[in-house]
Amino acid sequence: MIETVTIDIQRASQLLKLLGDPTRLTMMRLLKTHECCVCEFVEIFNMSQPAISQHLRKLKDIKVVKEERRGQWIFFSINKSHEDYPFIQSILEQLPEQNESIARLEAQGLRVCCK
Amino acid sequence: MIETVTIDIQRASQLLKLLGDPTRLTMMRLLKTHECCVCEFVEIFNMSQPAISQHLRKLKDIKVVKEERRGQWIFFSINKSHEDYPFIQSILEQLPEQNESIARLEAQGLRVCCK
DNA sequence: TCATCATATAAGAATATGCTTATATACGCA
DNA sequence: TGCGTATATAAGCATATTCTTATATGATGA
Numbered sequence: 001m002i003e004t005v006t007i008d009i010q011r012a013s014q015l016l017k018l019l020g021d022p023t024r025l026t027m028m029r030l031l032k033t034h035e036c037c038v039c040e041f042v043e044i045f046n047m048s049q050p051a052i053s054q055h056l057r058k059l060k061d062i063k064v065v066k067e068e069r070r071g072q073w074i075f076f077s078i079n080k081s082h083e084d085y086p087f088i089q090s091i092l093e094q095l096p097e098q099n100e101s102i103a104r105l106e107a108q109g110l111r112v113c114c115k
Numbered sequence: 116m117i118e119t120v121t122i123d124i125q126r127a128s129q130l131l132k133l134l135g136d137p138t139r140l141t142m143m144r145l146l147k148t149h150e151c152c153v154c155e156f157v158e159i160f161n162m163s164q165p166a167i168s169q170h171l172r173k174l175k176d177i178k179v180v181k182e183e184r185r186g187q188w189i190f191f192s193i194n195k196s197h198e199d200y201p202f203i204q205s206i207l208e209q210l211p212e213q214n215e216s217i218a219r220l221e222a223q224g225l226r227v228c229c230k
Numbered sequence: 231t232c233a234t235c236a237t238a239t240a241a242g243a244a245t246a247t248g249c250t251t252a253t254a255t256a257c258g259c260a
Numbered sequence: 261t262g263c264g265t266a267t268a269t270a271a272g273c274a275t276a277t278t279c280t281t282a283t284a285t286g287a288t289g290a
Contacts, residue, residue, distance in 0.1 A: 231290100232289100233288100233289090234288080235286100235288080235289105236285100236286085237285080237286080238283100238284075239283080240281100240283080240284090241282085241283100242279100242280080243278100244277100244280100245276100246275100246277070247276070248273105248274090249273085249274085249275095250271100250272080250273075251272090251273105252269105252270085252271085253269080253271105254267100254268075255268070256265100256266085257266080258263100258265085259262100259264090260261100260262090260263085260264105
């Protein structure tokens, strides 16, 4: 008998609500394959630093991302230990890669990081 | 070579935003296995008829559900022809069944429909 | 045709969301 | 120690969301 993993509907709707924003969803898709810091997101989304910071805070609040300071930068990554990581992952893997964003950053010399 | 189905990030975030509400998400999970009419939802969610109607309208607007009038009732069901149905389905199938809601309705004699 | 039931729509109010600008904090380096 | 860079937080504002109440529409059946 196969046990299908399920997620409580309240928690699921909370997660979907957070992912239901193009900026945050793209962030999550990017973080699926790349660690990024705030200033990189600022470039990628062409959005103000506080706006980016506030989006990241929401993702941090429900612990779907984690942060790690390295020198003056804070790198974000997906929290693979999150109870609902399989659910999140199943969504993200259906989204197209966002490699152009990263490539553009690198072309501009703005990747890894924030010179 | 396996072609993974992907969905545009803008469309995905729009869908996730709509599913990111506990009422609408539960509706969709219910509709996955049962056709329902408005008055049934009113009972299930213990919510006003206009509130239910407005939630359904949002789901209808992006065509993830369809409606069919039968007599005085309008039955809703999931639109399996929707371009993004696989995406939606992949989310819904991770959610627990909502059979208790239906069972409760039937116990009250309020199912199929609205006597 | 009229009354009733199921549903939709409109308008308004309370709250939530997502920016903005200004400022605070934390680190690295001279 | 003091300055510059990276990031966070606070306050305010515009807009979006989700109810509410009131009313309109559409079908049924006497």
